Amino acid sequence: MKIEVLSEFSYLIRFPGDKTCLPEPTKLGIAAHLLRDAFAEDWVEVVPVFADLLVTLSARSFSEGADPEAIISACLEKLERQDEVLVEPRLIEVPACYDEEFAEDLPEIAEQGGMSIEQAVRLHSELTYKVYAMGFCAGFAYMGDVPEPLRQPRRSSPRTKIPVGSVAIADFMTAVYPLAMPGGWHIIGRCPVPLFTPDDQDNPTLLRAGDQVRFHPIDKDEFYRLKAKWRN
Amino acid sequence: MAKLTVTRADFFASIQDMGRRRTQHLGLAQSGVADEYSFFRANYLVGNAVTTPVIEVITGFFSISTDRPVTMALTGADMSARVNNAPVRPWQSFVLMPGKVLELKNTTGMGLFSYLAVKGGFDIPLCFKSASTVERENLGGYHGRKLAAGDELSTILDRPLCPTLATPPDQIPQFDQPLTLRIMPGYDHDNFPEQSQRTFFTSEYATSNKMDRTGIRLSGPPIIWQKGDILSKPVALGVVQITNDGTPVVLLKERQSTGGYPMMGVVSRLDLFRLVQAFPDTPLRFSPADPVRLRAELMRFYNFWGVA
Numbered sequence: 001m002k003i004e005v006l007s008e009f010s011y012l013i014r015f016p017g018d019k020t021c022l023p024e025p026t027k028l029g030i031a032a033h034l035l036r037d038a039f040a041e042d043w044v045e046v047v048p049v050f051a052d053l054l055v056t057l058s059a060r061s062f063s064e065g066a067d068p069e070a071i072i073s074a075c076l077e078k079l080e081r082q083d084e085v086l087v088e089p090r091l092i093e094v095p096a097c098y099d100e101e102f103a104e105d106l107p108e109i110a111e112q113g114g115m116s117i118e119q120a121v122r123l124h125s126e127l128t129y130k131v132y133a134m135g136f137c138a139g140f141a142y143m144g145d146v147p148e149p150l151r152q153p154r155r156s157s158p159r160t161k162i163p164v165g166s167v168a169i170a171d172f173m174t175a176v177y178p179l180a181m182p183g184g185w186h187i188i189g190r191c192p193v194p195l196f197t198p199d200d201q202d203n204p205t206l207l208r209a210g211d212q213v214r215f216h217p218i219d220k221d222e223f224y225r226l227k228a229k230w231r232n
Numbered sequence: 233m234a235k236l237t238v239t240r241a242d243f244f245a246s247i248q249d250m251g252r253r254r255t256q257h258l259g260l261a262q263s264g265v266a267d268e269y270s271f272f273r274a275n276y277l278v279g280n281a282v283t284t285p286v287i288e289v290i291t292g293f294f295s296i297s298t299d300r301p302v303t304m305a306l307t308g309a310d311m312s313a314r315v316n317n318a319p320v321r322p323w324q325s326f327v328l329m330p331g332k333v334l335e336l337k338n339t340t341g342m343g344l345f346s347y348l349a350v351k352g353g354f355d356i357p358l359c360f361k362s363a364s365t366v367e368r369e370n371l372g373g374y375h376g377r378k379l380a381a382g383d384e385l386s387t388i389l390d391r392p393l394c395p396t397l398a399t400p401p402d403q404i405p406q407f408d409q410p411l412t413l414r415i416m417p418g419y420d421h422d423n424f425p426e427q428s429q430r431t432f433f434t435s436e437y438a439t440s441n442k443m444d445r446t447g448i449r450l451s452g453p454p455i456i457w458q459k460g461d462i463l464s465k466p467v468a469l470g471v472v473q474i475t476n477d478g479t480p481v482v483l484l485k486e487r488q489s490t491g492g493y494p495m496m497g498v499v500s501r502l503d504l505f506r507l508v509q510a511f512p513d514t515p516l517r518f519s520p521a522d523p524v525r526l527r528a529e530l531m532r533f534y535n536f537w538g539v540a
Contacts, residue, residue, distance in 0.1 A: 006418050007498035008527040010468045019463055032257065047257045047466040049490050054256075054466035059534045062527060133464060134259040135490025138369045141259075142464070142490075178259075179369065196259075198371060201360055205258045 001076050003069060006054070009044070009062070011072060013053040022144075023051050025130045026089050027079070029210025034075040039068075048209045049133040050142075089130075089212045094176065094191055096125065096167045096215040097223040102190035105155075109169070109186055113149035123147050124188065125215040129174060131207050139178030139196030141207040146174050158184035165191045167215065174215075178205075189215075192226035233390055234300040236350070238383040239333060242293035244444075246365040247356050247373035249285040250539075255360050256489040262469065263364035263372065264485045266345045266445060266508040269405065270308035272537045274349035277305035277325045277397045282537050284353040285363035287379065289346045290445075292338040294379075296348070298328050303351035303393050309343025309407065309509060311336035322346070324398035343407035343509040344443075351394065352387040366486060407509040413482075414503055414521035415472065419465065419495035420457075424474075428455045432496060433518055437480065441512040445486035448507065450516070454478025457494045464492040470499035472518075482507060500526045502533060 251264020
């Protein structure tokens, strides 16, 4: 791991890895946990994204005599020794309805992969995904790795509005849209459960970096039942 | 409590403060005022804590009235402000009387973002500990959106009017000057071809009209990146990313928390407050700078305003 001074109050910690060999997101998750603990009141942002961790600190952490870089190094040493409490990744089941009404791009994805729609659904939902990063918008989780036959590059022309809850894939990643947003991902289903609940300020997102996620296929009746339940 | 009514908001006016902390790992935007210097100064002039929420008005076309006398201050961009046709001096406090309308016309080319502070502060519920609006997330501020004609805002406290407080002329920034942005090389800087690094640090760029609270696209010689797609990274405030066609884009407070384009480094935060005020086509250059030196300068800035 390499610590880089990024700006006045920020560091970038680079973990070894690249697109073909990503570091375990739980490892970055534990690092983030150790850093927040060590800096207590003085961390402003600790953001793990794929192979990099951004640490932004308060002005106070740089006052005379303070050595934030040494604190970061100590956290990374602890991480390597793994003698701290290891955080078990949470396994979260996300219901997803793959009905044709919600899955505009599923027929094409299945065809490109040389399989039936049923096979494509099974393939997408039988795997456990890892949350590599949160970003793009509130509650949006970048999850991987999508099995090879389902991988397709982003659409050449993005849609101007992707409906709330859309389950989508692009390249090796899958995600659920927490808000209606423009986007270039392929839509293969819809999730009835909110991914972002701003009223719950202590726990506003269903998913977090480091989580493990499985998609649980549901039919339309179940979709509307869950949707109604969450509305109340 | 005074009740203020927005009577015109044609472009983009929103409630902003320092923005959010500890939420980017959840995917939320940082948000907050684009120009912290003008923001602190506006609150200071009306005797508020300097981080009290204000109205940030982009390019003008905004007016507001009140039902009780309120002490206000307007800083940042010059919008030829008037109260019932009498000019209002920016960068000093004034009182808006009931029945009168404060009108911000369009910017004169001296800045893009202006800040309206009211004594006593606006009564705005905090969302993730900040009043800052993020319209695309429907979060914060006035019902998660920009202000519109007819919106009503209350002040938290009815404060006595205070005598006029003015800003010393040498403390009022000139927003029509060419810029040199100090940048801390980092992120993918070392992986750009040498020729691209040279182009970036020796060429003249300019601001463009493609700008909003998320970022500013620059015009100038394109920067070539030869290494194909890269993994997304966490994005710090002030990052300069290079799009596929070689355009540098400086990312601001309302940027997304992750970015997949190669990045050249991070612009000094104090320079960023000047950059956001630059009218389209303002010439600028990048000069490499040492983060430790810039840190000392930024700490002096926050210490001066008493912001932790």
